[in-house]
Amino acid sequence: MSDSNKEKFIYELINSFCDKVKEEVFFIIKKIPINLMEPHVHSVLSALLARQGTLATELCRAVSAWNYHSAPLFIRSMVDVHITIAWLMEEPFDRCLKFVEYGLGQEKLQIEHFKAKLIKEGKDPEENEQIQALENNINAQKYTFLLPVELGSWSGKSTRDMAIECGLQDVYNFSFLSFSRCVHSTWNHISRFNSRPSDSALHRYTFVAEMPEFTPDIHQLDTVARRVDETINLFQRYLSLPEDSQIIDKWLDAKLEELGKKYRSEESR
């Protein structure tokens, strides 16, 4: 395939993929019942699903990030979102409320740190417009003087415990943990992707730093598709919709074949 057709292939693939993800995500979001007596359930679950879609489309558009340096940063977040959604769905009313309160409490804590910094600099926090805007944002949802600040994890549990509780231990062990090494830049990641053993025994084959640039790997997109599918499948069960655990993955396979044929046949003309 010529370079020009490869570019067109990728451009069309990215746009179609993003459209497909949005289509499937909003299909589900529109099915989530809205109860204005407990709006936090709908708000949190739909926003998290939208977040999943955003993570997928953002990575899809960043072709240069389709590699083991960068894709896991997104994908691990997607696994985190997936586990969070699964856990919330077990007891949506209480847990979604906890989720909202935690987020607002963290904002409140951040504002207090900001205020303390201003005071240290001899400035008056009451006169800072940014602080006022941030506080107004919180107060619009819950008064700050009635908002507790949780210092531990938002759920009171580790991600691992949340995953086990929802029957997602394999997801945690094989997806969350394996992508975490990229997120945290632990030795088992950087020794493989930012290091290589020296060629010489006289250097004790010591690890030597490097910054290799990788060509885009379409398998990363496949991984993203499967992550979105997993989450959509959660909602299908939650909402008692017909289940299809491979909507986007199957679509992607078909799309790749379609575009491959299209651009190859163009070249053969």
Next chain:
Amino acid sequence: MSKKKSKVLSDHKKVGKKLLPPLMHQVSGVTPSHYDRDTLPELLWLALIENMHGLRVAAAIAEEIGTFVKESESNCRFITITEMKNVDKIEWSALRTHLSGKEMLDLLISAIHDLVVLYPECPLRNLMKQVPVKLRNDNFLASLEVLVADLTYKRGRRAVLMQANALYLLGSQGKLFIKKGLSLGNFEALKDYPDTEESRKVGASMCASSAMVVTLPGNDDLNVWRWPKYFWKRNLEQLPITFDVNKRSSK
């Protein structure tokens, strides 16, 4: 019959938030030794002799040095390069005379000559009346790299023979007593290493015992000159590490 679900790392012991492997929690007071960092450079001179002259000559030289140490009641065992640092001129002279009398001095010097040229702080320079400055083999560094690569594999033939020679040297001084029948005493079998079972048993004993030969008091003292530290540092001076700044990969 129901199968018990196997627990991951079930043989590990949980201590706090750590899972300790069996060797760490069943055997206490174990201090790891560093074969490639310490043992290899300390005994490298023995490997150079074997590399150049073969096993028989290397063993003969080791035996003769051992005999010298025993007869002269020397404080130095002449096994690790580090311990040779503190040997005085009189003793070096006596060793030279002893080896010369057995027609072994030139053999030994030929093996370590270029090592001394490239690593001028090496105490083995005292085997020569005048410290050499010119290499006999211009490709010595490259061949040394190949030898060290070979020796890095602790159970490889070269490495096992090197470790065995160190123990043989110790035995020749009357400082190593081996119970009859133990594999450690059957040095002769090593000529077939690793092709026979007996040689592999003997080789395993050598590997297990070599650390005790190299571990000396003050090894961890950063202020004391140690050959391994000098050796690795000097390697970086002679062969700087290069960085591939523009590496591209299809990973």
